[in-house]
Amino acid sequence: MNRTDSESNGNPSFLGTSYRSQRSFLSSTPIAQESILRDLEDEDEREDNEEEDGVAEEADRNGQNNGLPIGQQSEYSMTSSFRRTSHVAYGPRPLFPSAQPPEAYLTQEDRQAALDEERSLLRDNHLIPPKHPRRGSQASGRLIHRVSIPFIPRSKSGAVDEESAVEGEEGEGVGPTEQSPLLSGDPTQPYGGEDTPENINRKWEAAVAAGKIQTTWQREAKVLGRYSRSLILTFILQYSLTMASIFTVGHIGKLELGAVSLAGMTANITGYAVYQGLATSLDTLCAQAYGSGRKHLVGLQLQRMIYFLWIITIPIAIVWASSAQILHAIVPEKDTAVLAGQYLKVLIIGAPGYAAFESGKRYVQAQGKFQATLYVLLICAPLNAFLHWLFVWHFGWGFIGAPISVVIVENLMPVCLFLYVRFCGGMECWGGFTRKALKNWGPMIRLALPGLVMILAEYLAFEILTLSAARISATHLATQSVLSTLSSLTYQIPFPISIAASTRIANLIGATLTDAAKLSAKVAFTAALIVGIFNMVLLSSTRNYIPWLFTNDPDVAELTSKILPLNAAFQLFDALAALANGILRGMGRQEFGSYINLFAYYVIAMPISFGTGFGLHWDLYGLWAGPALALGIVAGVEGWFIYKTSWEKAAEDAKRRNTMG
Template sequence: MSPALPVKTQLSYHDRALETCTLLSSSYLSSSPIAHEILVRDLADCFDDEYDQDDDYKCDTASILEPDFDGAPVSHCPSLISRPNGIAYGTLRPAIAAEAAGSPALNTRDIAESRNAERSLLRDNHILPPKHPRPVAPEPLWKQLYRRCFSTKIPPTEVAVLVVADTATSPPGPLHSAFVIPTKSLDSSTTPLLYTSHPCPPSPRTPNPQQQHSPNWPTAISSPNLLRTTWQREAATLTQYSRSLVVTFLLHYSVTVTSVFTVGRIGRVELGAVSLATMTANITCYAPFQGLATCLDTLCAQAYGSGHRRLVGLQLQRMTWLLWMLLVPVGVLWWYSGVVLGWMIPERETARLAGVYLRVLVLGTPGVAAFESGKRFVQAQGLFRATTWVLLVGAPVNVLANWFFVWKMGWGFVGAASAVVFTQNLLPLLLFLYVRFVEGMECWNGFSRRALSNWGPMIKLALPGMIMVEAQYFAFEVLTLASSQFGSSYLAAQSVVVTLTSTTFNISFPLSIAASTRVANLIGARLNDAARTSAKVGLVAGCLVGLFNLTLLSSLRFKLPFLFTKDEEVAAIVSHVLPICAVLQIFDSLAAVSHGLLRGIGRQGIGGYTNLFAHYLVALPISFATGWYLGWELEGLWLGVTIGLAVVFIVELWYLHQADWEHAVEEADMRVQLDEAHLFAFK
């Protein structure tokens, strides 16, 4: 107990809150002064309410004064813990907002998974004994070939054994531990270490994976690039990271796909109207809401990570109320959208139907706002599986809702919009049930009137994310508005093409998140050589995914259109555009992975500005020139997008090649040391 504690107990609750937050500020909020201001205000209000005992909101004071994990000290040694953040997904193409600031919030599951990853890497480098020892008997030839091709271990011929002497005992003292490292990494002139021809057994002490790091992990990463990785290990890790994300993204986007699929069976004009209505909804509501909600990646994660877990629920309420208030102007705009769209496109009937679709769709916007905030609420707690489980239930129900409203009830075009509304309101309800009955309730302390205050700093923090997401959405949505100038057939064809390319991008984009997470892990653990290896594997994986998508779209270009429409003219237009979209898949996938790698090394700003430059100053001018001036129509519009994405990939790949990865490691190491220093100061 600190000697100063009796003095501190004489301070008011308000002063204690300010002092506590000051100690935590550099640790969790050093890169976000606005978030710091929000937490200071909330803590001050929280302590005042606890002192007065007359508010329904009670501060989680125990989490401020007690360490996590049952009183065990949390090690701040660099680990393999990282989380994707700032991701907006659900409609059209996923987008990346401004990077969330602060350290990731940890829980026992995160730490246990990190320890398992650390042990696997130590085994690959022969520092720990293998999990499954190789049998003494000779292996069959096929098994030897399999091991040679897919084994994640560093080849024994490329390593030497290094033994660290125990400096706590007098020479010749017992050996403390043994490490196997790459022979090319050894420098006998500068390394005061002993060598032997065989590894000593590892330390018998096995720490609790929820409290400490893996055996020898801190010592192993203390030497630069002591640990190495293989392409097999990185390929397996990227697959593990991305597979659940692919399922989540595709399930969420299936709400839009099912609507397009259903309406395409009704008629050409209706299919074009859905495309026009979806464009309007994305630009005026979904993209801004997703961008605003990304600020919760900072606020909720930092409130959770600093121990103030009940404030996570407060941030959820505050953002939800803000988004619901913004629904008033959105509802007015959508109610009169048929008239507004009629001024912009030549097809009056298409504009009228789009207005009808939006009038129905406005009933689902409260659910959209609640679900966007709710996703951040569970993700801040490390409950990424919650959204997946919700969508595993919601996506099939959405298909049934489309069948019921459109065909069973005979509502037709309006029934498709009703199914979307039903699903949009169902998803937040399912998420609430998950939190209430499965996990995540610890961060909720009931409704509070404090959610109606302190909005100013939150809005300032959210605006950059909204602008970034809106800019990325608008660059693609403007193509829908442009295609409407060519006629209803081209607008319907644009709906099909956008749906197909967005579906394939929901495979590439999760891979980019996985690559970003893995590279950030390795950079944070000071393993820049391993991070480079992982980046190369990520780029190869992106190329393979792009080739798969290219093969799929090019080989089935005469069949895929008829999944969405029976109109021969629309299908013919789509089949002519798909070869260009097939080539686009290569650059689209590689650009996404490159941008993810830039996020992993802390250079996400480069990728963001490159995307905006390429979309607005390269892609759109070329699209308009080829679409109208050369008369290539829809093919010309997508040619410009393809060239723009090629520019994005080339610029980002060049920057990755020229980037100083050692400097990125130093920056990450400085952040870890700052976190550790302030943690000890707090305790």
């Protein structure tokens, strides 16, 4: 029997002894299991001993789940279904609600967050006392309230919060009885001293089983806002990296505006989408490696992906270097193709840095350090805007200054991410450079290819409109650049809200709180409706002013202002479709959303766009009519599906998945 078999069968420290580690490894995909097992087989005896000592030490620290012994977690616990709020889907406008990576593994912060959520819901339902202790004569006030002596007046300072007296200490969700103690807990402590993990889990299990956990519109709105606010900022900052070139170059002329849009589209499809799609395999591999307790395997997977993407950069660089000739064969405007080719040639310098950043982003996300990306963007996004102004306008470099700014920032982002890992956290998963990163690429590549197909499909549907507009005229291409930039920018609000809604609904369904999940979905739909109407009104009312932010060309500005009302109507459907996709992810039914999106965009939208745009000569009106109709279909069909779907069955499916884990 080899080492792997013997340890997995007989050694309780294999892959970490904590409950979360065992659940995570067993619930991983077969490909991820294969990758981890291969890596483990390659370890020598010294490394085995060192790692197992470390795993045993971590098990001592993390071997409890919310205060309960391993394997005795409450069947209704939110810990068993906990999903992080900061998972970020990739691509500027994801059309398909692709599945989020498995997150059965939990860090200490994850478990604490789940415990806090349970405690908060218990408090709001008056099942434990409020957080802040009462002032004044607390003990006497509580005694007076419990025994209900009518002739002893209550002083104002000794008044008892009604929330604190609803539940008895021994009742597990049942009110006080004759056998309940007159005094329990410690009223001077937060939550009356009842917020121990053991007590929270006991009360939570009893309350959920008795149907006592309810939520409110106000609470769900607050949770949705708390979950989504940092995501919105992150998404806007990330998209600003692309938008900076459109803003600065667009004021040079419509030829340059069209060229930067064409170059960006080509870079997305042939380069950035490839990096993002292939790197999605780390969402599984790094996550499962971290959850298995073998943290050094996270750094090993990172090295493999960086090397792999750098090899892929060679054919990408060849395509970008010859892009002027390739684009000229597709786009009638030769000058536009030449400028776009110049832009792409400069981008080659930043490609290795972009590949490293995409891989490093997964490295920190696997450890639950989602704030790392936000901190990097808070530095790089403003710098990106400044460099565009400096090179394009202040130094007078013109069009070529934009890609130079981009490559500087692309190479700076992985450096900033490294500094975060080195000085702020994440080095525990880095085992140093090793030759093992040069082998065992098979599982990584097999996981990467489906992600590549999905990301390319997401990019292609809208980017194909840019290529189509280039065949009409330079003015139409420049206008398409403005319209697509605006629609992508406004999308950075409803899409993060959909991620937040997905997280919240998944957590509630996992805890079998179907009524609360339904209410959360209603709140989220209302928020999406408000955001969609806001974006629609904003673009419609400012249609004569917004174009001048992107260009000084009167023809482009006039055409953009004419088509903006159609683009504005598109916003309402866009927000509702994004939210519907998020709810489907939370319910675990994202495959239905994928089918609907695929059908709506590629079977309905594209033929309509080409037919009306070129067949009926509606030009950009026709090109945008297809996606607008498709989004309306997606929002309507998915909304109807969500309305008809059994939430109780979704909770049963989630419970079965958690049990299998």
